[in-house]
Amino acid sequence: MTTPSTQRTALVTGSAGFIGYFTCKRLLADGFRVIGLDAMTDYYDVALKERRQSMLLQNPNFRALNDRLETPGLLMGLMADERPDIVIHLAAQAGVRYSIANPRSYLDSNITGTFELLEAARAYPPQHLLLASTSSVFGANTEMPYRETDKADHQMSFYAATKKATEAMAHSYAHLFNLPVTMFRFFTVYGPWGRPDMALFKFTKAILNGEPIDVYNYGDMKRDFTYVEDLVEGIRLLIDTPPVRPDNGEVPEGDSLSPMAPWRVVNIGNSDAVQLTDFIAAIEAATGRAATRNLMPMQAGDVPATWADASLLKRLTDYAPKTRVPEGVKAFVAWYRDYYGV
Structure with missing residues (x-):
C-alpha cells in the first residue's frame, strides 16, 4: 500500500483491547495509518473485541491482523512489510488474579511475545517503540505516590513479574541497539468499552442486576483510577517525546531516563488515590441504585493501594490527566446501559 510521504504508520498490538481500541481511534483521528494486531483471545467476551475492531475497520487507514504475538516470525514479517514509524505494544495477558x-x-x-517484538524492532527499527507496563510492578512498595525512580523489586503477582521483566528486556535492547523506548506504567484504567474482568464493569453489572458485589479487603483499598481517554492522551503526547541517550550519562533529577540507553519509564495516572468505597458510591450515583456489598479479605497477589506521581508526564508533555471519578463512571454506566440495552 502506498501512503503519502507525510503520513506516519503505527503498529499497535492489542488493538482490539480496551486501551488498544481507544489508542487506535486516536491515532486514526490524527491521520496515522494504523496496523492493529490482536489475538482475539477468549480471556473475556470476544464479541466485545470484535465490536471494537469492526468500528476501527470503518476507517480505510486501519488494517487488522488477528494472530498471536508469540507466533514465530509473525512480527518480524509484519515489521519488514510495513516498516512502521511508531510501535505501541499494548498486547498482554492482563489480570492479577488470573x-x-x-x-x-x-x-x-508477556515474555515471549515481547521478545518477538523486540527482535523485530531490532531488525526494522521504528522511530519510537512504546511499551505498556503496569503500576503492579511497584508491588510491595508502601511509600506513595509511586515515582518512576523508586525501586520496584518486590512484585506480588506473576503478572506484575512478567511486566517488570519486559521493562528490563526493553532496556537491554535500547542499550544494545540504540532503540528509543518509552515504557508507560498504567494505573487502574476505566471507561466505556472497558474490560469485563475489571471492578467497574463487574460492579455495574451486578448492581443493575440487583446482585451483591464482592468487595475485597473489606473495602479498605485505594486506586489511582485513570480515565481511558486521559490515558490515551498521555500516550499520544509521549509518541513525539522519544528518549535520547544522555551524552555524559547524567540524568536530570526526577527523570527515569536511563544513563546508558534511550529508555525511559513514565507513570500515566490521575495522581489521586480514591477509596474503593467512594468509587462504589460513584457507581451507585450513576446507576441510581444501591449496592449490596459482600465484604471479603484481600485476594492473593493484590495490593491495598496504588497512587501515581505523574509529574514526569507533566514535565515531558505539559499534560496531566484530569477526568474525575464521578464523571468517568457516569460515562461508563451510560455506555453500559446503551450497549447491553439495560
Missing part, C-alpha cells in the same frame, strides 16, 4: 490460575499464558504472551 495469573495465579494460569501463569503460563502470561509467560507466553
Whole structure:
C-alpha cells in the first residue's frame, strides 16, 4: 500500500483491547495509518473485541491482523512489510488474579511475545517503540505516590513479574541497539468499552442486576483510577517525546531516563488515590441504585493501594490527566446501559 510521504504508520498490538481500541481511534483521528494486531483471545467476551475492531475497520487507514504475538516470525514479517514509524505494544495477558490460575499464558504472551517484538524492532527499527507496563510492578512498595525512580523489586503477582521483566528486556535492547523506548506504567484504567474482568464493569453489572458485589479487603483499598481517554492522551503526547541517550550519562533529577540507553519509564495516572468505597458510591450515583456489598479479605497477589506521581508526564508533555471519578463512571454506566440495552 502506498501512503503519502507525510503520513506516519503505527503498529499497535492489542488493538482490539480496551486501551488498544481507544489508542487506535486516536491515532486514526490524527491521520496515522494504523496496523492493529490482536489475538482475539477468549480471556473475556470476544464479541466485545470484535465490536471494537469492526468500528476501527470503518476507517480505510486501519488494517487488522488477528494472530498471536508469540507466533514465530509473525512480527518480524509484519515489521519488514510495513516498516512502521511508531510501535505501541499494548498486547498482554492482563489480570492479577488470573495469573495465579494460569501463569503460563502470561509467560507466553508477556515474555515471549515481547521478545518477538523486540527482535523485530531490532531488525526494522521504528522511530519510537512504546511499551505498556503496569503500576503492579511497584508491588510491595508502601511509600506513595509511586515515582518512576523508586525501586520496584518486590512484585506480588506473576503478572506484575512478567511486566517488570519486559521493562528490563526493553532496556537491554535500547542499550544494545540504540532503540528509543518509552515504557508507560498504567494505573487502574476505566471507561466505556472497558474490560469485563475489571471492578467497574463487574460492579455495574451486578448492581443493575440487583446482585451483591464482592468487595475485597473489606473495602479498605485505594486506586489511582485513570480515565481511558486521559490515558490515551498521555500516550499520544509521549509518541513525539522519544528518549535520547544522555551524552555524559547524567540524568536530570526526577527523570527515569536511563544513563546508558534511550529508555525511559513514565507513570500515566490521575495522581489521586480514591477509596474503593467512594468509587462504589460513584457507581451507585450513576446507576441510581444501591449496592449490596459482600465484604471479603484481600485476594492473593493484590495490593491495598496504588497512587501515581505523574509529574514526569507533566514535565515531558505539559499534560496531566484530569477526568474525575464521578464523571468517568457516569460515562461508563451510560455506555453500559446503551450497549447491553439495560
